Amino acid sequence: MSADYPSYVGLWRSGQLQQRAEQAIGALSDCTLCPRQCHADRLQEPPRGAYCRTGRLAVVSSAFPHHGEEDCLRGYNGSGTIFFCHCNLRCVFCQNFDISWEACGRPLDARGLARLMLRLQDAGCHNINFVTPSHVVAQILEALVIAVEQGLRLPLVYNTGGYDRAETLRLLDGVFDIYMPDLKFLDPAAAKLYFNAEDYPQVACEAIREMHRQVGVLELDHTGLARRGVLVRHLVMPGYLEDTRRVMRFLAQEISPDTFVNVMAQYHPAGYARRYPPLDRPLSLAECRQALHIAREEGLHRFARD
Template sequence: MLLQRFGQTTRPFHRIKPTPQTSIRHRSYLAPPFLLDTYTPRYQLLTSVEAAKKRSQAYAHLRKCNLCPRLCGVNRFERRGTCLIGQDVTVNTIAPHFGEEPSIQGWNGSGSVFFSGCNLRCVFCQNHDIAHQKNGFDLTPEELAEWFIKLQDVGSVHNINLVTPEHVVPQVVLSILHAKELGLRLPIIYNTSSFDSLASIELLDGLVDIYLPDFKVWNPETSKRLLKADDYATVAMESIKAMHAQVGDLCFTPDGLAQRGVLLRHLVMPGHEEEGKHIVRWLAENVSKDLFVHIMEQYHPRAHVGKPRRSTTGRAQDIADGIIKPGARPAGPDAEKKVRYADINRPVDLKEVASVRQAAESAGLWRFVDASEHGGFNL
């Protein structure tokens, strides 16, 4: 017998009492209850009344922007706030993307929309040329919806992946509702830094199928220094719990493609693995031990990290040899003192990554994004 739940069909799940010969948990993340026979995107299940209510709320938030934790309160039809974006969205890239997790990108790619601007100012931002400045082309919500349809019909992508959308939630809501009318049938992914307000997540309820949050750091001192937001961890904890309450743990169709749920990322930072351990323990104790987690090792110095310190006149000074690690040759001790954020001016050590992974396993987490054991495509 099949069960109806969240607009899709799921297989019934019977828990087996463990014996000395059986494992408590399945090794496969495609095992029930995480296996879906079919799936209907959540926005397809909205009534016309519910859709109209969300449109009205989105326009109201644009007139007095209070969805982001920055609480700028500006009328975005007239001026911009911290994020640099007004009533329309600024998009840098729209294309099938093959740099996501295998269950997200599949074989045709994830239909990714890289928004310009951000409500954080991470000093190590890997996309700082997009996030720290208004860099791209402007689209109305209706024009953005038309691009969703192009990604679906021409690109044959598996989903619509909204990358760094925290500051354009009202426009995202309007675009999804319009795309529904145009014939969109793909799951929606909300790919976020987790610096989202609860009001923002509530507005997205019923529209987003997969939440892809990144829980960056734990200590307020670290987030104030590196993200320019001392309340980051508090906000992230609230928003991630709200995301999970909406869509639950990550579920897949039999082809191995994620369709609904939360996939949480943590980028391990050099010298900050203890904060990563706090994060994974909190996730296991307060969200779900069945949470799908990607412990990432991709950190490398970008943006402001390793750049020359500014002088008292406000102009950057040249470093003696002109090269700062991880460049062609290591910088000397004196030069290292002259660069910004020297403590994270190195790649992350794999031992640091392994330490966070071990803490996650010890806390009871077991569903991880891992390389395929057979060395092939991991689906």
């Protein structure tokens, strides 16, 4: 990000943003954009074989100035969140089950999506926050070209479940100033059981390495708002504090002890979670405290308040 503009403005001026959008849209006919690598033709309706159930158009559930995000994103005027329906993970305990599994929303073309971004900018939001973007990277890039042309100048937040291909993230280098990945389980058996992605630990760690390579640790401006960098969210799960330790150790030792982390304690059994003990109960107060203690013990020291 330059002193005045987010980095994507330079990419747009040089024509690179348009080229990347074309490349990503071209990839939809044999989609390997995320680690599921379905090879589905998403230009056909319905998009048969696409794990994310999303075709040519992104489906948007809602868009509004969000005042419930981390302090450094919501500021005073809110984070301009755009919630996409469907997901390439579909966790059985998803805390946004109606959006990711039931997909209550409407399809929007590039112009419609660009209009949403500009409306959030006009509302005074501090950033545009794309929630669950991994399966709609192409549609976001396509819409961004139009939005930038029409005056979009806010930093962009890539708010992801963490199941992202490093190759696809490289297409976003210079587009997103802020990456906000979840880092869920690092236990392959849990990842297989709860979201059918045994390779999640390896994929998500590689994705976070790539995000960190692009933007580094989170930098805040003089008002405390996020300017650029990586903010990692970890939802603490009941009965899985050992996995929390693995997550914190990875971040401290393999990314940076200065990694900005939100240790999230709001887990509640949503979706199908009641069928999957120990995820069938909320987190205990003792587990919440212990999780933060573990994060400090592993060497981390920058924590978000949500």
